[in-house]
Amino acid sequence: MLNxxxxxxxxxxxxxxxxxxxxxxxxxxxxxxxxxxxxxLASKEKHARLGNEIHAQLEKCDDPAKEPNALAKGMxxxxxxxxxxxxxxxxxxxxxxxxxxxxxxxxxxxxYNQYAAADKQAQGFCKELIHLEENxxxxxxxxx
Numbered sequence: 001m002l003n004x005x006x007x008x009x010x011x012x013x014x015x016x017x018x019x020x021x022x023x024x025x026x027x028x029x030x031x032x033x034x035x036x037x038x039x040x041l042a043s044k045e046k047h048a049r050l051g052n053e054i055h056a057q058l059e060k061c062d063d064p065a066k067e068p069n070a071l072a073k074g075m076x077x078x079x080x081x082x083x084x085x086x087x088x089x090x091x092x093x094x095x096x097x098x099x100x101x102x103x104x105x106x107x108x109x110x111x112y113n114q115y116a117a118a119d120k121q122a123q124g125f126c127k128e129l130i131h132l133e134e135n136x137x138x139x140x141x142x143x144x
Contacts, residue, residue, distance in 0.1 A: 002057075002060075002061050002063075002119065002122075003116035003118070003119065004117075005116065005117035005118040005122075006115070006118040006119045006121075006122045006133060007058070007061060007063055008111075008114075008115050008118070009111055009112070009115040009118040009122045009123070009125075009126055010054055010057055010058050010063075010118075010122050010125065011058065011063070012107070012108070012111040012115075012126075013050075013108070013111075013122070013125050013126050013129050014051060014055055015067060015068045015069070016068075016104055016107065016108060016129055017047045017048070017050055017051030017054060017129060018051060018067065018068050018078070019068035019100075019104070020043075020044075020047045020094075020100070020132075020133070021044055021047050021048050021051065021106060022068065022073065022076075023076060023080075023096075023097065023100050024040050024041075024043065024044040024047070024097070025044070025078075026077065027040070027056050027080060027084075027096060027097060028040050028041065028044070028081055030084055030093055030125060031090055031091050031093050032089075032090055033143065034094050036090055036094070036140065036143050037094075038096070038132060039140060040134075040140075041058065043132065043135075043136045043139075046132055050099045050125065050128060050129060050132065052077050053125065054125050057121070057122070057125075065138055066092045073135070076100070079096070080096055083095075083096060085095075090143050091143060091144055093143070094140045094143035094144045095144060096142075097111075097136065097137075097140055098137050098140060098141070098144065101133040101134070101136050102133075102136035102137060104129075104130075104133045105130055105133045105134055105137075108126055108129055108133070109130065111141065112126045112127070112130070
């Protein structure tokens, strides 16, 4: 049985991977540059793989997976569509994705610190997700 902090950290990381995949799905078809699109598709695949690993850990303790916050998801959709309605460009897509990565890193770091008693595996998942988000933001800077 996993301790409470472990379960809570896994839930937040699971929700984070789902939010990332959702965001990349929302924006991918708006990207015109093939290399940029390939970066996003590769990152989406990495996030989905990590999310599946985290979900498997949660299933081991019969824990219901947490969905991304509905308000955050809705606000993300609204902001994405509003910005892209004004200007549909790769720069706007890169800006939106970078903002999402930065918010993800901020939240994940907070959860990592908040659930300090989580086991090493859960902490490792969280660090890996933070790393994915940081790397994606760096990788797409040239499209800003």
